[in-house]
Structures are given as structure tokens and as C-alpha cells.
Amino acid sequence: KSFEFEDVVRWTAQQGCREMESRRSGLYHTRSQDSVYEDIISDVLRENPYEDIKVSPMCIPIMRSRNWTVTQRRTPCTPKLPPKPLTLRVNADRLQEVYKQSAMSHFQSSNPGTPRPPTTKPAAAYRTQRQPQYVSRIEEIFQAKRGKKRVKNQTSASRDELSGTESDPEEITKKGGSQRLVYVQSTLKRRPGYRTLERDLIQLQQQQLFQLFVVVSLRKRSPGNTYYPEITQQFPTKFEKTSRMSRETEDRLKAIPNFCFPDAQDWRPSADINSETFSFVLTGEDGTRWFGYCRKILPCGKGKRLPEVHCIISRLGCFNLFAKILEEVERRREISPALVHPFMRSVMEAPFPAPGRTITVKSFLPGSGNEELTLCRPVDSRLEHVDFESLLQCLSVSTLLQVFASLLLERRVIFIADKLGTLSRCAHSALALLYPFTWQHTFVPVLPANMLDISCSPTPFVMGALSPSLDQLLDLPIEEVLIVDLCADKFVVQMGDEDCILPSKLQAALQEVLESREEMLEHCSEDRKEDECSLSALVSEAFVRLFVELVGHYPLHIETGYNGVRELNRETFRKSHPSRGVRQFLQLFMDTQMFAGFIQDRELRKGGVKGLFEVRAAEYLASCPEPEPSGVNKFLKGL
Template structure:
């Protein structure tokens, strides 16, 4: 998941808290209970969780799941998952290094159900069992045993090698339902340029789902910058503003126009096909994520052609070789992408695995194997065909001039032959 994600957290979650709503309009939220009771990072409980549990006066009229992202002292992301019910005076929140949105939202639903009972409303047994459980590996099933069958919680550890699916992945599902194809492509183009992006919405769940849903479509790259809540866009200067309620993007940049036209055409075609499928069926699977994955294959799938293995030295990435391995129509755009933190981290992760002798064969490289040769062939054919057309015009023009010259010579010879009886 990139340098911002902790590879081996010690616990499945760091802390759970039930937070009380501020009692005054400009008041401060407060923690009613938490587990574990003692934690090393006091700042999370005293400042961060209360602030993010009630970020504004928002009441959706239904159960609202939303999230926030913190950055620890090592630059690693911590994810806060929140549940607020309509009319409730409290918000349930759990913080983890693991971006398991669906799992933690389900857990919060269970905890809310337990707390709302008149008897046996203690959430500690579930939290304690989960906190003491080892962090499972990808695909491993976890079942928390309890003397109370109503407090049973089971889940399967997410497979990080799989693409997010609709409707199983709620972030991508809500993002896809909120914005149209053009807006989704515009946000993607802005993220590839690592712009400062402000997403606004009247609904917290839609707001945070659009943030994480859009970021998931950058795979195999990952958003490397911090997430900051802002209230006044005027303070941000040249920020890209995304209105998730109205599916609009306001920007002074033309990032989508800068994106190579062949990638835009590919992406638009596949996303429109997904829209057509959406009309006919409510299940889309990984089609949307795969459309963006293939766009990323077209853009950066040639990175392997730029890997160099000098004898007795560590593996290196040749930037110039990478740029020149791609069609000329993509090269100006890739010169910019080359120096983004996302791409640099992607290359560093690949090199680290190769140097460690691990190798890699994730879904991105599988798509590279399937699509890259075809893409490169088509792109180079178009480039070659364009060059040949230009050369052909030049040859035809030169040929015509030479034919005129040849014809005049022939005419001259025939004139001479008639004169000298050759």
C-alpha cells in the first residue's frame, strides 16, 4: 500500500471511543468511554477523536458512516472510522492502521447494537477479544468467540491484491454513484498531478467515500500526501474544488486535457461501458477499478523496460529509458508524473522487492503482461503510421518533382532522336 501504510501493526485497532456531542453550539465534544483505557498517544483521545467525531453540525437523518485520516510521527496513516445515528447524542469511533472500511463499519454497527440494549450493554468483551487477536494475514478468517452469541463477530481479512468491487466496496460504490464519468476522469487527472484537492459535500459519508474511492483508483500508486480537513477554500489558493453533491470540478488547471488522448479515450470507453452495465444490472464487480488500472498500465506499465541490472551493483531505474520507451504522445505527460511522490514511491517499492529477492506479481503486473504489448504495439503503430504518412507525402512530392524532371529528359531525348535519327 505504499510508504504511508504501516506494514505490520501490532494490533488490529489502536483505540475505540464513544464520543459525546458538544453540549453548546461552539462547544467541544468529549470522550465518554474508551478501550483500551490507557493508551500511549493521549492526543488521539483528548483532541483528535473528539474533533473528528463531530466535525460540523451535520445530521443526515439516518445512520452515517464516515472516516478521517491521521498521520503519526513516522508519517504513517491512521484511519478513524465513525458511526453516527440520526438524533444520537454520541458517535462511535475506532482508530486503526488498517484501512478496513467495511470491516470496521460492521464492527461499529455491532457495538451500537450492544450499547442500545437495556441489558448486557458492555462492549468491552468484543473489543478486548479483537484487540488481543493477532493481526490476520490476507484472506484469513477471524471469528471472535464470546459467551454471548449476540456479540459474535466474524470477518475475513481483506485481500490487498484484489481490486475494489462494486457494491462490496462502499467507498468506491458511493463515489461512483455520486459523480459522473467526466468528473471521475477529471479528478483522476488532477490526482496524477498531485494537486491540492478539496472535496465538499453536505453528507459526511459521501464526502469521505469520495476521498478514499478516488484514491483507490490510483493503484498501483498510492496517495502520498496528508489529508487535511478545511472549511474555507479561499485559504487554499490554487486548490481543485470537487463538489460531490453536484458532480462538478472547479480548477484553474487543464489536467484532463494534458492527460494523453489515447488514455482518455480508453478510459472513457470503458467507463461508459460500465455505465451501460449499471443500467442493466446493479452489480458491476471490479469493472470500474479495472478501467483505471488499465489506464495506469498504459501510462506507467513500461517501467520494467527501464530497470537496469549492472553487474555487481544494485538494480536501478533509468528515467530516460522509461520516458523513451513510451510513445512520443505520452512523453511530455510522463515527464511530470516521473517526479511525483506517488510514482517515486511506486518505483522504490518495486526496487526494494527486487533487491530483497522477493520479486512481484500483483494484479498490475498481470495486466502489464496482458495489455502492455498490445498497447505498445498499437501506440507505436499509430506513431509509425503517422510518420510514414508524412514521409509518404514527402516522397510523393519529391517523386512528382523527379517525374517531371524525368519526363522533361525523356522529351528532350525524343527531340534529340528525331533530330539526329537515333
């Protein structure tokens, strides 16, 4: 019995004059002008739930001509009914939506004037340019170490949370795992608030390029032959007392000289000193960071002289941009010190550059006339302020991975080196390995000798100290700290479990990539540009691949609550990974401030420029197979 037109028959039965006609064709009035079902042919496009059913010719109703209006002719008239119920394809639609959004957002941000690519191939947007060979080689190594297991969908993951097998033997001892969990959770309780990098950058959009420029010189103490650092010039010279930012700047003025010359007591006049560029970071009580970019030079003159440091204080972490400015400052100071302030005024008046944008600074130089300095802020700051070559020369791959694992759990780390440049470069490079995550705690790449007591802080930190300060550090009551000697490639003090933090398979894959880095670069340099085959780019790709394997599936588990706030479903996110070792690591890692800041950064960054991690994560999700239907969904798909 057909129930579709049951009420049509009932309606025609009440019409005695049309009884015979309704018996001949019960479908006649369904498409006529006086049909009560006339709204089926409407302007709303709908999907026909019976489109897969082969219709018999005897069931086709008789069509009559219809008087169309002008407005109806402008719109398509193909009838479609409501879409299929969402309950039949929740997981498939969820995956397809994430793949499509990730691919489209990257394609549109990189090519705003280009039409969208086909949605059937979401990964095609990333294949428009041929990638370096080492990218595919890194992917092959991780796939070989990981095996065929891929990220599970939300429903199946909850059933197989503890489905560890003999082929996946990663285990963390109960004692060690519980101690690490207690440490991470206690850290989060001590500092529940955090400031993310993306939030800082949003607040900086209307800020100046830098806040302060100073020249720090050495002055001789009256008794003895030792020297102390002192600010001899600064720009701007005065601050408004009513400005909160100005008061903070004045407070930091007292600490800047010690960071420019952390070893002031060891300096002596010299006639030949190589210029050196380094940096430091000042962290405020509220978590805000001020970056100090320094260039140590020997002033013009004859005979033995003391060096001086040009220092720019800014809230923007972009080393190459400010290194270029400092080179121009040195160039002008060699001609005349009077040329420095007008140039820095032009730089300060320049607009704050957005990621990937370029600004032009105009200035006058005697003998050359008006000049334009082009400053570009990179789209992705992962390779800014890093020198992975120095870090890999100082530390073996095994030691480096243990330091990296300690940083992921936000432990206290102190680097020791005999040179200021080595200490600064290695400390910054170690934190750059955390991309796309951002270190949320205290960071002092070069700690002055008279400020070593800061290392007794109970909160996480990353610090650097010169080798003469090591004995004094060992006498301080520092708890749970990792002290790394960069010159000897060894741990002076360690916890003992650094090699058991990362999942063993992914750690083995990352170690193999780093150990074969020279071979990969040799094959890459044959047909690629020099900057595309740099060591920094390869190392960054390797660590990004590790994070893609660990947390690249997080977009599948972002849910919108009743209040409209998008949050991560932590349980399904962790349980969806097929590796027991990864699940145990995520249980620790999700409680860090670094992870909380990462999720918030991604929501704030939504719709903006996509970095390397977003690109690789989208490719990773696009390569994952769609979840297989189960239960009723599988039965309906079979039909």
C-alpha cells in the same frame, strides 16, 4: 583447413611411433580414453554451438567403449557446450525473462500446489478462469483508440524518442508543460522523503489490529444552545508513558472528537436519526497515517436524543473489515454497553491478518452463547473503502477525469458537499482511482470547520469540507488549488489545464469506457456473479488498464547496479513508449512522490501476492511481440 583439432595433430606429430595411425584418423584420439579433450564428455550439461550444422557421416569419429563409474551413470551424459553469447539476443532474452517471471509468480501465488504451466504460453496462467466480458471490451476500446503502436524495446526506443507523427498529435504547450514540470519538481524538493503503503504494511506485521476504540458524545455548552464533541469512553483506558506509540495515541485523542463530529455546532436532539458509517484519516508529521472508522448511531431510549459516534483508530486501511466490527459493536451496545469492552479486547488480541488471510474472533453474547466473528483482509485493497457509484452520480465523466488528472500531478484538491457521508465516500473513491499508486501527502476527507486553516498548507493535499464552509475557504490565501463542488458537478476554483494533462488518446478511451459502463454491466450480469459484475470492479479495471498502458512496461527497465540495488532506468523507460503524448506525461509523472513510491512498493512486494495491476501488466507484456533483431543479430538470425 580445420582448426578444431589442430593441436591434436601437433600432439600426434610428436609421437613418432603413432605417426601412421594419426594420419589415418586425425579424430581418433579426440574421443579415446587418453585424449586431452576428454573433459568434453563431462557431467556439466552444455549447449552445442554446432547443433544446427548438418554433419557428414565421414566426419563422425570412431567410438570406443568406455568404463563408466557408478556416479557417472547417475547423471546424464549428453554433451552440451556453453550457451550462445548474450550479445546476440539481449532484448529477446530480456522480454522472455520478464514474461516468464511475471506469469510464474502469479500462477504460483494463486495455486501453490499446482504444477507450473508451460513456459511457451506465459499468459495461460491468467486464462484459467473466464474473465467478465467487460474486461475484454475495455481492452478492445483502448486498442482501438491507441492504434497499432506498442511499447518498443530499449535499443530502438532511444533512436526514435521524438518520432511523433500526424497520427499521434498529442502535444502540450511549452508554457503549460514547463509550469507543470516546475510545480511537480518543487513539490518533490519540499518533501523529498515519502512513506510507501507496502513499507507501512511490512512494519505493521507485528502490530495490533487497531490502536484505540472511543465513544464520542455531544455535550452542551454552558452558555448558549450549541454542542461540542467529547470522548466519553475509550479502550484501552490507560497507556504506558514509556511507550512512544502510546504518546502518539494520546496526542491524537485531542483531534479525534472534531473529526467524529465535524459539524457539532449544527446538531440538535432528535428521535429519529439513521445510522451512518464514515471515516477520516490522521496524517502524522513523518507521513504515517491513522485511519478513523466511525459509525454514528442514536443511543437506545425514548424521546429526542443526541447521537454518538463509535470510532476505531487503526493503521490498517481496510474499511469493510472495520465496518463489520462496528456493526457488531452496535449490536452489543443495544443489549448492554458492558458487552462492548470485552468484545473489543478479543479483537485487539487477534493477530494482524496478512493480505488474503482470515482471522476468527471469539466472544460471548448473552442469549447466544459463544460466537465466532470471521474477519477477512482482502488480497487487493483497490476496492476497499470505495463507492464509485456515489462519485459517478456526483460528477460527470469529463469532470471526474479532470480531477483524476490533477491528483496524478499531486495538486491540491478540496471537495465540497452538503452531507458528511457523500463527502467521505467521494474523497476516498477519488484516491482509490489512483491504484496501483498511493497518495503520499495529506489526506483529510472531512475537515472540521475550526480547522480550515490547514488548507493554506504549501504541500499537496486532498481535503473535504461541508458546504457551509465554502465561503470561509474562498477567503483563505490558498495557492494553486482545485475546489470541486460535488453537489453542483462543477469547479469552484481551477487551474484551467486539467483537461490537457492526460494523453488525449488514452483519455478518450477511458472516457468511452466510463460512459458505456451501464451497457457493459448489463451484458456481464447475464452469466456472471453479482460481485464480479459490480460497478466498482468495472471502474477499477478501466483505470488499471490506463495505468497498464502508461507504465505497464516498467519491469523491462529495472536494472541492477554495481551495489546490487535494483533501480528503474528512467530514460529508457520513458523513451520506449511510442506515443509522444505519453512520453511527455511520463516526464512529469516520474518526478512525483507517487511514482517513486510505486517503484519502491513493487520491489518490496516482489515474491508476494500479486494484485490486479501485476496480473494485467503481465498479460500486457505477454501480448507484446518480441523485438525484431537488427544489425548483426538480424544477419545471424538469417543464417
